[in-house]
Amino acid sequence: MSHLMTMTMDMLNIKHPIEYVSGVWKFERTPRKGIKVRSTPDHLLHLVVSGSYLLKNNNRIYEIKPGSVIYYYATEDVEWLESKETVVFYSVAFKSEFIRPLPLESRVFKAVRSTVSAFEKLYGYSICQDEYVKTMGIYSSLLAILMDIQKYTSVPDSDKQKDKVADIWNSVEQKIRTEKKFRVQLNELCEMSHRSRATLIRICRKSTGESPMRRIRSIKMAEANGLLHFSTLNITQISEYLGYPRIHEFSREFKKHFGFPPTRIMNKRLG
Template sequence: MIEYPTETKALWLHRPTPLEKMWGIWPTSTGYAIAKPEYRNGSRAIPSFALIYLEQGALHFIDHRGNEQLLRKNTMFCLIPGILHQYYYAEADAPPRTSWITFEGKQSLPLLNRIGFSMEQPCLTGWDETRLIPHMKSMERVFASEEKTDRLHFVLLLVGLFDELLAQSRQLGYENAPNTSWLQDSIEFMNTHYSNGIRIRDVARHAGMTRSHFTRVFTEHRGCSPKAYLQQLRMEKAMHYLKETSFTLTEIALTISYPDAYSFSRAFQQHYGYPPSRARERPDKGSSG
């Protein structure tokens, strides 16, 4: 563990392999921390999804709407990429100790929604630590081993954690939180068909809504427009092809439903801030919790 002015922290990073990314969800980091009285995780967004479990103590948590609540032991909260949040030290019988896992992939949000997490309900309490902590500790041990072979152990551990969370959420009554089934269904529809040239009206029709109403409620729940979500899916897949294959720009464009290399390159430049040709020259960056 490393001593910082506001916390004592242990962190392990993982760079997912192409094999792991085939599964639609993969871990990027894990760790644990003991907060000091000065600890405050200021208002910020993170690039990955995260699940943070409060093993002891208490934290003040402020969601993206500015609503504050006091979290106590056996509470877990989720963080969604691009959504602002903050949390800080709270007085309790013991200092706050948290364990976390960060992860990415198009199945991340549907799985979180299935458990009961959402932007409106980022914090869920009542978890059985005797069943949950062993999963967290197993991931810490594997991450700390620094094993870099191209295998699925990391993904399977993450899936095992989600399986346990789903089982407990069913017992606690959190599974399929109200008013999120249409959102999860529309996201799964986009995750499956984004490369087939679907448009927002197609997704809205699938959800049983008008285009304007669907766009409004999706944006309220997800924090970004459905158009931006589709664009993100296509750009992530494009980046994968650029880094992991020798596909030409035209082949990539047609694969993710752009009519030609020019329109794809322009969209890529607008999204990432640099052209596709540079993507093949740029090394991947590590993830952090």
């Protein structure tokens, strides 16, 4: 007489952490000084293969060398202060709401051997002619890079409280982006975070180095810059998307922030 054994299985409902990969590149930059640029929207990673330079980002100055990994998030101001030699680096841009932005103090770090290998494979797959191999290879290599980064940028126990502070502000920024609340006021930010004005201001300054409203303005302008460069929206549509009642208000604030009107980017994009 046979007996039937019933096994219960826990079903997993795991979504892919990467929504899409915007691009994978290998750049070569000749010696330069005082060059100001802006990073791409969402997450951006660089691995320097050869050459060195001074980098200014988030009010910090870094000496970048071969093997340095640089992380950017959500269109940041970047300045190459000086490079006396040609710099070669890999770059990958991707969108993920699952992956938490790295804290400001962990944006530049030394790659381990497996990370360097994963970047090399990532670029190799990006120029592969077989679309299936290309897609699977890019995602698997990127996930390997992110797993490495998680290991050697993990937060020590002594910094857990500091990390919780960053989490609070990061959750506010995430809500602003997902709900498109780019014209939010300070009292609304307090409601989002369930914190008092004084507490929220302190948390934001510790996490970003800026006041809440200044940070929101930076986020809004970064979003505008990204949309102008990488979307198919026109200036009127971008203005409406960001919550401006009139297009000239958007144009005025954009020019005040960047030093030039949004039409300059739009005209260049349209050729």
